[in-house]
Amino acid sequence: MQTFLEFEKGVAELEGKIEELRHLSDGxxxxxxEEVQRLQGKVDRLLRQTYEKxxxxxxxxxxxxxxxxxxxxxxQALVEDFQPLAGDRLYAExxxxxxxxxxxxxxxxxxxxxxxxxxxxxxxxxxxGMAKPEGYRKAQRLMRLAERxxxxxVTLVDTAGAYPGVASEERGQxxxxxxxxxxxxxxxxxxxxxxxxxxxxxxAIAIAAADRVLMxxxxxxxxxxxxxxxxxxxxxxxxxxxxxxxxxxxxQDLKQLEIIDAIVEEPIGGAQRFPKEMVxxxxxxxxxxxxxxxxxxxxxxxxxxxxKFLEMGRKGLG
Numbered sequence: 300m301q302t303f304l305e306f307e308k309g310v311a312e313l314e315g316k317i318e319e320l321r322h323l324s325d326g327x328x329x330x331x332x333e334e335v336q337r338l339q340g341k342v343d344r345l346l347r348q349t350y351e352k353x354x355x356x357x358x359x360x361x362x363x364x365x366x367x368x369x370x371x372x373x374x375q376a377l378v379e380d381f382q383p384l385a386g387d388r389l390y391a392e393x394x395x396x397x398x399x400x401x402x403x404x405x406x407x408x409x410x411x412x413x414x415x416x417x418x419x420x421x422x423x424x425x426x427x428g429m430a431k432p433e434g435y436r437k438a439q440r441l442m443r444l445a446e447r448x449x450x451x452x453v454t455l456v457d458t459a460g461a462y463p464g465v466a467s468e469e470r471g472q473x474x475x476x477x478x479x480x481x482x483x484x485x486x487x488x489x490x491x492x493x494x495x496x497x498x499x500x501x502x503a504i505a506i507a508a509a510d511r512v513l514m515x516x517x518x519x520x521x522x523x524x525x526x527x528x529x530x531x532x533x534x535x536x537x538x539x540x541x542x543x544x545x546x547x548x549x550x551q552d553l554k555q556l557e558i559i560d561a562i563v564e565e566p567i568g569g570a571q572r573f574p575k576e577m578v579x580x581x582x583x584x585x586x587x588x589x590x591x592x593x594x595x596x597x598x599x600x601x602x603x604x605x606x607k608f609l610e611m612g613r614k615g616l617g
Contacts, residue, residue: 301572304360306349310568313342346568353517356540358549359525361517362496366571368578369428370397370412370455373495376578377585378403378410384441386433390470393434395426395462396506398441403453404586406593409445411438411506412455415496428497429462432475435505439475439482442490451489451589454506459524461502476501483508484605487597491588493563493581494518494550495570510604511588512558514550515577516565520558521548558611561588 303311317338320331353361361367374381378401385392398411413430416422430438438454445452461472483490483506492509498520514520528542529535553559563584570577592600 302364302366304357304364306353306357306360310342310345310349313338313345317342343567346572350517350567350569354540355519355543355546355549355552356525358517359519359543361569361571362519364569364571365417366574367496368570368574369417370414370457370495372574373455373578373581374401374410374412376575377582378408381410384444385437387436387440389436390433393426393431393437394424395428395430395458396434396438397425398438400450403589404582406589407450408453408589409441409450410453410455411441412495413458413502413506415457426462428458429460430458430502430505431462431464431467432470432472435461435472435475435479438506439479442482442486446486446488449488451491451593452486452509453585453589454490454492454509456492456494456498456503456507456520457496458499458502459497460499461505473501476505479505480508484608485601487601489589489592489595489600490604491585491592493585494520494559495581499524508604508608510592510600510607511560513561513563513581513584513588514553514559515563515570515581516550517569518550519548520550520553521546557614 317335320335381399381401383397383399395413396411397414398409400407400409403410413428414425415428416425442452461467461476490509491511492507492513494503494507494514496518498507498518500522503520525539525543525546526536528546529538532542547553547556550559550562554562561584563580566573566576
């Protein structure tokens, strides 16, 4: 069932009329098939017009849409013989980060990412994609394993941020995130990261310090959520729309700032309307990035990756 966002009311009304017509039979002066085709054309035009001029705040809504494909949707569709790997070998398993070995288009890879879940049961199981320290330590273990066997790493970023609970802080959340970034910058195999929905704070960059950072057209990536930013600056979440604009969190802003490397275009109406098509587009983009990176020797990859992120810091200081 399609879930409509607040700014899609016009589309919802038209698609409601189309659904009603499909339950009717041709009669009188009305040709049902022609009327459905006419209304569908209006839907397509309205979607195109709407999504061509989304505000940053609206892109936040799209990035969080519950029907967008999540990490496991990409993994199940793109990776053959996927073998999930669990546990950090230190404390516990964290289902907020999923990962394992598999074959991606005839290439063995290590793939991992944040999984939010699609319904109440799976969202609770995966903690809404908000990882605890053991999740990031698992990510470190899998990346080190990939390096040991010379396998490229693919990461799928989709989290509001690392889990902020007291127990997480007691178990070293900040250290786990910092170590995960460090491992990303140390391994001598290709890393391709895709921000498929939300890229929230350290919880995102912990697995996104990659050779190639790709971002879906309507995804977001920022140091803090708009609501969190507004609560700090204005002591109220009412200014979250203003904060979304100021944070420069859209793919278009981040490409211009050279924080990400490429934007993966979404189907008209967003990834949530055509998830299979979106999965295919991401697969093509990841394959192209890996084709470019695989011939490069590991030491060069590592040095380039470190220089890339150090240069971002220098620009920020400048």
